[in-house]
Amino acid sequence: MPHMSGYELTRRVRERFSLSELPVLLLTARSQPTDIYAGFLSGANDYVTKPVDALELKSRIWSLTTLKQSVHERLRMEAAYLQAQIHPHFLFNTLNSIMALGDIDTEKMRRLGDAFASYLRVSFDFLNSGELVTLSHELELVSAYLYIEKERFEDRLFVTWEVDPNIDLLLPPLTIQPLIENAVKHGILSQVKGGTVQLRITRQDGSTLFEVRDDGKGMEQEKVQQILDLRMRDKSGIGLSNTNRRLTQMYGKGLSIHSKLGEGTIVSFIIPDPNK
Template sequence: MLALSIGFLERLGLIVVFALLISRAVFFKKYVTGETDSWWVKILYGVFWGLLGVLMTLMGTPISGGVANSRTIPVLLSGIIGGPFVGTLSGVIAGLHRMLIFDGGDLTAFSCGVSTIVAGIIGGYSKKRLDAKPRRYYDGFFIGILVEVIQMGLILLLASPFDEAFALVKIIFLPMTFLNALGVGMFLYFIQQIYDENENASARMAHLSLQIANLSVSYLRKGLSQASAKAVSEIIFKLTQYDAVAITDTDVILAHLGAGEDHHQSGSPIWTQKTRDALQTGLIQQAQSLKEVGCNHESCQLSSVIVVPLKVNERPIGTLKVYKTKPNAINKPDIELVKGLGTLFSTQLELGVIEKQKEMRAKAELVALRAQIKPHFLFNALNAIMSLTRTDPDKARTLLQELSVVLRNGFKNSEPFISLEDELRFIDAYLNIEKARFPDKLNVEMTVEDALTLKLPPLILQPLVENAVKHGIQKKQGPGHLRVEIKREGEEVLFTISDDGVGMPEVPVKATIETDYESSGIGLLNVKERLLSIYRRELSIISAPNEGTLIKFSIPYQRIEEN
C-alpha cells in the first residue's frame, strides 16, 4: 500500500508541475477562456488529453492483474475544461488504448477502458455546472472521487473472476480514489487562477473603457473628423499598452498613432482588408497574424488587430482599430475593451448627430421667430402710422422708428445670447406700436430691477408678451392691463408676465403651448423648449377664463462680464 501511494504521489507531483507550467502558456489560457473554440481546436485538445491519459497508463504500477494509474485525471479534466466533445474524444482514445493496446493488466482491461470513456463523458457534462461555481477545484475534487468510485464499481461488475477483482479493488481503492481526485482538484486550482486573471482583466478593461469614454465624449459629440479622431486616438494610446491605435471614416484614415504611422498616415486611403470588411459587414473583425491583417506595405509590423465599426443609425461611418506588433497577441479582454469602446463611441456620435439636429432646429425656429413679422401686423402698424401723419406727425415719426426696431430685430443675425436691454427695447417697440393702434385698450406696467446687466437667449420674453396682448387683452371687452416684472431673487432672475384678459380653461393651456400653432405660432413652444434645453427650467402658466393669465419662469443670474 505504501509503495502504491508513493507511485501515485510521484505522478501527482508531475501533474502539479505540468499544471503550473501549462497554466502560464498563452495558447492554453485562450483555450480555457474559450477564445479559441473552433472544431479543429477541440479535436486537437481532445487528442492531447487522450494522449496524456495514455501516458498515465504507461506510467502506472502493475498490481494483481490490474494497473494502478492516474489516467482518469487528464480524461476527466479534458471534459471539465473543454466540454462533452473533448471529454468524450479523450476518453475514447485513452480508454481504447487501455482496452485494446496496452500490454498488461488483463483482468481490468475492459472495465477500465469503459470507465475511462465514462469519466470523459462525466467531465464534459460537468463543465456547465463547474463554470457557474466560484471554486471549481472544490467541486472537481468530489467529481474526481465520484468517477473513481464508478471505476471501482465497473471493475467489480465487469472483471472476472470476481474474487481477484474484489481483491484488487481493496488494494487500490483508497490511494487511487483520494490521490487522483486530489490531482483533479489541484489542477483545477491552477486553472481557477486563469479564470480569476481573466475576470480581473475584464474588470480593469471595463473601468478603462469608461475612463476613455469620459475623456473622449467632448470630442466625439462634435462628429467624426481628423481633429476628433486624433484627440480620441491619443487618449486611447496614452491609457493603454497597444502598439498602435487608429480611427477611420469610410474612405480614409483619420488618425493613426504608434507602429506603422509612417505609412498609415492621416488622410491616406485605408490600407488593411480587415478594415474594409468591418465597414462592409458592420461586424467586428480581428486578425492574429500579419497576413490576416492584410496590410501590403513591406515594412508593416502590425501583426494583430481588432477592428470595430463605428455606427450611426446602424450604419457604419468609420472604424476604431487597435494593433499589436506580435502575432496571436489579441485576447478576450482586448476584444471586450475595444468592443465596448466601439459601442460607447457610436452612442456618443449618435448623440452628437441628435444634438446637432436639435441645435439646427432651434436655430431655424429662432430665425423663423425673428422673421415672423406677420403681414397683418405690418399692415396694421403702417395703417396706424399713416393715420397719424396728419394729426400727429411727431408721433407718426416715433412709430416709424419703433417699427424699424421691430423689423431690424427680424432681420439681424441670430446670436445665442443678447443683453436684457436689447430684448426690452424690442418689447418696448412692439408695445408702443400696439398701444398706438389701441390707445384706450392696452395699459402696460413694466417693472425692471435696476442694475440688472443680464444676458439671455433672444426672443425668450417677447413671444410671451405678444401672446398676452393678442390672445388675452385684444379679445377682452374693454381695456386690459399687461404687467411685466423682472427682478432678482438670490441667484435667480424671475420673469413674470401677467394680464387680465380673457384667460384660458385649464385643459387648453398645455395644448396652447404644444399644439395650437395657428393661434400662438411657434413662440410659446420655442420658449418652453429653450428654457428646458439651456437652463433646465420650466415655463409656468396659470390661467382661468375671464380672469387672465400669469406666466412665470426663472433663469440663473449671470452678469454680462461672466458670460
C-alpha cells in the first residue's frame, strides 16, 4: 500500500466498525513488542508474523469470521427482541379501544381487532429472526401498526403511503417498522396538534429508496449523531441505532437522518439491487 500503512487503514476501519463487527487480522513481518502493540492500538484484532504457517493462518481467520457471524446474529436477534417488546400501554390502550367500540361500532371494532391480531402475529413471527424477509412481510406489519394508531388517535395522525408498484425485493426484517413507530410516537404524537407521517418507497437507478417523513417536533443534531454513531448502544426506543448498524453491516451504508426542531424529520436508507 504505497499511500497508506496497514495501521492507518485499520484506524480508518475502526472509525466505522467495532472490533467484533469487522475483525482485522494483520499479516506483518514485524514481530517486536512495540510493533505488535502499535497494531493492537490501531484497532487490529489479531496478527500473524511472516513467514506464515498456513494452518495457523486458517485457524485465526476462522476464529475471527466466527466472531463476526456471532455478532451479526446477535444484532438480528436483538432486532426481533426489540419488536417483541410491545409496550404495555400500547397493548392495554389498544384493547381498551377495541372494547369501547363494542358499544359504539361493532364493524369498526372488528376491523381494529383484525389489525391488532395481524400486528401481534407479524411481530412475533419467526421470520423476524431471519436474515431477510420480503417487502410485503415488512409492509404488513407497518400497515397493521398504522391502522391501529390511526383508529386510536383519529385526526391527530394522518398517513400518506407512496409505494411504487411491482417492487419485489428482500430486506432485513424490522427496518421500516422502527422508523415508522419512532416517527409516530416521538415525532407526531409528542405534539398536541399531531401531524402527518409519509412512507415513500421508490425505485432509483440500481437501488430502492425507503423514506419516512414526518412533520413532528424534530430532533436536535446531537440526538441525530447519537443514533448514527456506530459505537453507541441505544438501549431505549425500538431500535433506530440497531437498524442503522444492521443496514451498515449488510450494505455498507446505514440510515440518513435530516431533522430540524419544530419542522420534522426525514429518515431514509437505500438498498442496492442484488446484482449491483
